[in-house]
Amino acid sequence: MIGEILANVRPGHGTIDRRIFSDESIYQVEMDRVFTRTWVFVAHESQIPNPEDFLTTYIGSDPVIVWRDKASAVRVFLNSCRHRGMRLCRVDHGNAKSFSCSYHGWTFSSDGCLAAVPLFKQAYHGNLPREQLGLFECPRVESYQGFYFACWDEKAQSLANYLGDVKWYFDIMAMRTLGGLEVIPGQQRYRVPGNWKLGAENFAGDNYHAPYTHRGALEVGAYSQEPGTVLRNEDFGDFTVAFENGHGLIDIPKPGARWHGDKYIADAIGKEAVEYLQELRNVLQQRVSSLQAEIFSIGVGTIFPNLSFNDFGSFVGGLMMVWHPRSATESEIWENMLFDRSAPKVIKDIARQNFTFGQTVAGSFGADDMENTEQITAATTGVISKRVPFDYSMGLGHDGKTDGAPEGMPGRVGDFYTDQNNRNFYEYWAQLMGTPTPRKP
The missing domain is CATH 2.102.10.10 (Rieske [2Fe-2S] iron-sulphur domain)
Incomplete structure (x- = not known):
C-alpha cells in the first residue's frame, strides 16, 4: 500500500496522491524517514x-x-x-x-x-x-542566526549546507534589527484536524489562494499601504523562490517595494517611527549586500519540514510557526511573534497589534487558513475521494522562469503564481520517503 501511494506522488507531472494527507501508515513512515533525517x-x-x-x-x-x-x-x-x-x-x-x-x-x-x-x-x-x-x-x-535546529542523523549534512541558498534571504530578516530578533513572550497553541504538510506547503509556495481565501480581510483594507485602498494579492510580493531540500519562499518583493511601504507607514506613525526605520535601513545596508538591503523583507516561507514564518516589514510582528504532526489527520500549531529587541515601545505595540490582527488563531488570515486545512481533510478521507489526486500543475514547465527578477537572487526564482515551490516540497518529501532509514546494529 505505501509503495503504491508513493508511486502516485508525482510532482514532476503535477499530481499528488491525496492519501498522503490522511493515511496513517504513510504518517508513521514519515515520522521515521522525514523527521529523523532532516534538520x-x-x-x-x-x-x-x-x-x-x-x-x-x-x-x-x-x-x-x-x-x-x-x-x-x-x-x-x-x-x-x-x-x-x-x-x-x-x-x-x-x-x-x-x-x-x-x-x-x-x-x-x-x-x-x-x-x-x-x-x-x-x-x-x-x-x-x-x-x-x-x-x-x-x-x-x-544554529543559524539564533535559530536552533536538531537532527537525529549523525551523518547528516551540516545545517548550513541543509539551508543552502535560503540563508541569503534569511539574513535579510535576521539582520534587519537594531538589537537582534527576540521571541515575544506568549505562545498560541491550537490543534487543527488536518495533516501537517498542508500548512507547511501552503507557506512554502501558495500565493494563489490569498485573493479567495482571504478575500474578507483584503476587502476591509488589511495591510493596505494607502488610505481607502484595497490590498491586492500582488501587493504582497512579486516572486517565489524554491531551494534544495524542500524549502520555499513566496511574496519576495521587487527591490525597493517593501521599503516604500514601510516608509508610508512610518510617516503615518510619526517622527520616532521615521527615525527608527531609517536606522534599520542603515544597519541593514552595512550588514548585507545592496540587493539584500533593497529587498528589505522576505514575505512568507517554510524551512522544510515544518518551520514557517512571515516577514512583512518593520511594523508587522514577524511570525514563527511550527506545524507539529499529531496524526495523519491532526496537527498542533505553535505560533510566536518575532521582533527587534531594541525597537521603541510604540513600534513594538503597533507590531503586536498587526500581528494579532493577521496570522493568529483568531486573526483575519490565520482562521481562514485553518478552515482550508480542516475542510480539505474532511473531503479527503472518503472511499472515492482518496482515489482522486490533487493537482499541482500551475507553472509546470516554467519553473525558475520569470520576468523582472534582478540579477543575483539565489535559488530557483519563479513567477508569483506557480506551484513550483509546492512541487519542490513534495519532491524532497518523496525522496526521503522512498529511502529506508538505516538502523544501528
Whole structure:
C-alpha cells in the first residue's frame, strides 16, 4: 500500500496522491524517514538565553527537552526517563539544574548525565552503569542566526549546507534589527484536524489562494499601504523562490517595494517611527549586500519540514510557526511573534497589534487558513475521494522562469503564481520517503 501511494506522488507531472494527507501508515513512515533525517527547528536563542534554561518541544512525534547546560551549550534530549520511559519534564519552559523523574526518582543534570538514583546501594547493590543511562541525546544541534535546529542523523549534512541558498534571504530578516530578533513572550497553541504538510506547503509556495481565501480581510483594507485602498494579492510580493531540500519562499518583493511601504507607514506613525526605520535601513545596508538591503523583507516561507514564518516589514510582528504532526489527520500549531529587541515601545505595540490582527488563531488570515486545512481533510478521507489526486500543475514547465527578477537572487526564482515551490516540497518529501532509514546494529 505505501509503495503504491508513493508511486502516485508525482510532482514532476503535477499530481499528488491525496492519501498522503490522511493515511496513517504513510504518517508513521514519515515520522521515521522525514523527521529523523532532516534538520528540525527546536528553539530560538532568545527563548533560552541563560545557562540551564530549557523548553520542551517535539521533533516529529518525539517529545524533547532543549536545555542549555552549565557551560551554556544548547543540547537536545529525548524527554523520556532512561529507566522506564516516563516523560521527564511536563512544563513548557523554565530554568533547572536537574530533573527528577516522578515515577522512580532518577535524577538527570543539565548535561544529560544520570546524577542520582534512589536506594542505589540497597536496590542496585551499588552496581549500575550510570554513564550508559544518561538522557538519550540528539547527536546534532546547530544554529543559524539564533535559530536552533536538531537532527537525529549523525551523518547528516551540516545545517548550513541543509539551508543552502535560503540563508541569503534569511539574513535579510535576521539582520534587519537594531538589537537582534527576540521571541515575544506568549505562545498560541491550537490543534487543527488536518495533516501537517498542508500548512507547511501552503507557506512554502501558495500565493494563489490569498485573493479567495482571504478575500474578507483584503476587502476591509488589511495591510493596505494607502488610505481607502484595497490590498491586492500582488501587493504582497512579486516572486517565489524554491531551494534544495524542500524549502520555499513566496511574496519576495521587487527591490525597493517593501521599503516604500514601510516608509508610508512610518510617516503615518510619526517622527520616532521615521527615525527608527531609517536606522534599520542603515544597519541593514552595512550588514548585507545592496540587493539584500533593497529587498528589505522576505514575505512568507517554510524551512522544510515544518518551520514557517512571515516577514512583512518593520511594523508587522514577524511570525514563527511550527506545524507539529499529531496524526495523519491532526496537527498542533505553535505560533510566536518575532521582533527587534531594541525597537521603541510604540513600534513594538503597533507590531503586536498587526500581528494579532493577521496570522493568529483568531486573526483575519490565520482562521481562514485553518478552515482550508480542516475542510480539505474532511473531503479527503472518503472511499472515492482518496482515489482522486490533487493537482499541482500551475507553472509546470516554467519553473525558475520569470520576468523582472534582478540579477543575483539565489535559488530557483519563479513567477508569483506557480506551484513550483509546492512541487519542490513534495519532491524532497518523496525522496526521503522512498529511502529506508538505516538502523544501528
